[in-house]
Amino acid sequence: MLSGLIEPYARPGRRLPGGVDVCELLIGRPPHTAAAPALLIERVDGGADPAALAGYRALRRDVFVAEQGLFNGHDGDDIDDDPRTVVLVARDTREPGRPVVGGVRLAPVTEPDLGWWAGSRLAVHPAARRGGAQIGAALVRAACASAEAAGALRFEATVQAANERFFGRLGWQRLAEVELLGTPHVSMRWPVHRIGALVAATKAPLQGLLAGLAGAPAGFVGDDGAPVPGSDLVAACDAILPSMVERDPEWAGWCSVLVNVNDLAAMGAVPVGLLDAVGARDASFAARVLTGLRAAATAWGVPVLGGHTQLGVPAALSVTALGRTERPVPAGGGRAGDEVRVTADLGGGWREGHTGRQWDSTSHRPPAVLREQQRAVALAGPAAAKDVSMAGLAGTLGMLAEASGCGAELEVAAVPRPAGATVGDWLTCFPGYAMITADRPRGGRPVLAPATTSAVCGRLSEGAGVRLRWPDGEYTEVVAGAVTGMGAA
Numbered sequence: 001m002l003s004g005l006i007e008p009y010a011r012p013g014r015r016l017p018g019g020v021d022v023c024e025l026l027i028g029r030p031p032h033t034a035a036a037p038a039l040l041i042e043r044v045d046g047g048a049d050p051a052a053l054a055g056y057r058a059l060r061r062d063v064f065v066a067e068q069g070l071f072n073g074h075d076g077d078d079i080d081d082d083p084r085t086v087v088l089v090a091r092d093t094r095e096p097g098r099p100v101v102g103g104v105r106l107a108p109v110t111e112p113d114l115g116w117w118a119g120s121r122l123a124v125h126p127a128a129r130r131g132g133a134q135i136g137a138a139l140v141r142a143a144c145a146s147a148e149a150a151g152a153l154r155f156e157a158t159v160q161a162a163n164e165r166f167f168g169r170l171g172w173q174r175l176a177e178v179e180l181l182g183t184p185h186v187s188m189r190w191p192v193h194r195i196g197a198l199v200a201a202t203k204a205p206l207q208g209l210l211a212g213l214a215g216a217p218a219g220f221v222g223d224d225g226a227p228v229p230g231s232d233l234v235a236a237c238d239a240i241l242p243s244m245v246e247r248d249p250e251w252a253g254w255c256s257v258l259v260n261v262n263d264l265a266a267m268g269a270v271p272v273g274l275l276d277a278v279g280a281r282d283a284s285f286a287a288r289v290l291t292g293l294r295a296a297a298t299a300w301g302v303p304v305l306g307g308h309t310q311l312g313v314p315a316a317l318s319v320t321a322l323g324r325t326e327r328p329v330p331a332g333g334g335r336a337g338d339e340v341r342v343t344a345d346l347g348g349g350w351r352e353g354h355t356g357r358q359w360d361s362t363s364h365r366p367p368a369v370l371r372e373q374q375r376a377v378a379l380a381g382p383a384a385a386k387d388v389s390m391a392g393l394a395g396t397l398g399m400l401a402e403a404s405g406c407g408a409e410l411e412v413a414a415v416p417r418p419a420g421a422t423v424g425d426w427l428t429c430f431p432g433y434a435m436i437t438a439d440r441p442r443g444g445r446p447v448l449a450p451a452t453t454s455a456v457c458g459r460l461s462e463g464a465g466v467r468l469r470w471p472d473g474e475y476t477e478v479v480a481g482a483v484t485g486m487g488a489a
Helices: 002-009 020-027 050-067 126-149 159-171 196-200 207-208 242-247 249-266 283-301 367-374 376-380 391-402
Strands: 039-044 087-090 100-108 116-124 154-160 173-180 184-192 234-239 270-278 305-309 316-324 339-344 384-389 406-411 434-439 454-462 467-470 475-479
Touching: 002 184, 002 384, 039 050, 039 126, 050 087, 050 100, 050 116, 050 126, 050 339, 050 376, 087 126, 100 126, 116 126, 116 270, 126 154, 126 159, 154 159, 154 173, 159 173, 159 184, 196 475, 207 283, 234 242, 234 249, 242 249, 242 316, 249 270, 249 367, 249 384, 249 434, 270 283, 283 316, 339 406, 367 376, 376 434, 384 391, 391 406, 391 434, 391 454, 391 467, 391 475
Parallel strands: 116 154, 270 305, 406 467
Antiparallel strands: 039 087, 087 100, 100 116, 154 184, 173 184, 234 316, 270 316, 339 434, 339 454, 384 434, 406 454, 467 475
């Protein structure tokens, strides 16, 4: 019926009554499809595209020296010479040679880079001012995305007071008025939600999902494992993401043991056995998963006591671990004023295919080192402990603080971190072996484990949530309140 109606018009350029292009209707495009954007935002550097970089700097001189008179002669500074500086330019793709019509730069504030970045020198060509708001907004959004991609957890800019409303419409927050170059300016901050978003995605639903279940014994709500009433057993259970099992089955098998022995280690328990449940499309795939699981069980010296295997189903893997301890270390044993210590194995590197998400510090370690690391929390006997897992280091600290009925502060510069990881990645990834402990100031023993770095890098505080403390004494809130909603242990 429809084809009969449109057949008389079915030639290129012919339109239905009302002006609808018949070809657009047939292929499903919205009528009057807009032309491709005329603006291109791209990252440039002097080596790859010196002409674009020169064009941006010439534009800056035109705007900040000639037009606004903020500088004499030139507006160059040390940030231009910092090899870490990122320059983004806007090009007009409609013009020959795609000239630069706008640009902005961003760079780390500290050396080394601690995840605190700042943007500056946002400029739009006078001839493009008619569309300047769109060009400027595109550059600012691109700068925010670039800063977060570089691992920034704090991103700020000092803008001319006349531009405060423009930045505010883009979501920036006002901090303070400042005088700069004899002109009123406003310091502003872009809210980076990376940690909060991770916490919300991985842990926030737990309160509602677990309602009505008996749960762990009093004093151990929110722990990595659960003490079995009437015994010295601790039980822990973790599942591996099905997408990870499908993509990297041997590594998934290894990690299924790793995360469970870490759960027991955080509670000071010695592992005594594992149970595994494996789903796979066929026996060959199941064998690959079990190869990794077997290697890890051997490395940590934990027997696989039994489990369940099912073939002809989508990839799935979960492991239950049993351990023993007469004095389990709770996550909720901390209190406001306690020192927070992070003990982590910084060796290894990003797992191939999981850069920025999974740090492999374990697969290359001798079994003796892995087993000694597993006993470190038990030997230290802190007031509270958790191993860093899905919620990342900052989110896991928030869980420990929540179970302890308080909040937490983390000193960014003091957190042990490998050179190959940005602050943003390190505080949100799964780090292999990393323990967070809390104890009374100067009242506990440090967590000593081979091949690890350990440092006091924060404290538990009154209130709720997690704040990062920066070298200039500023705080940024990264977790606004409770992580799981399950409350104090």
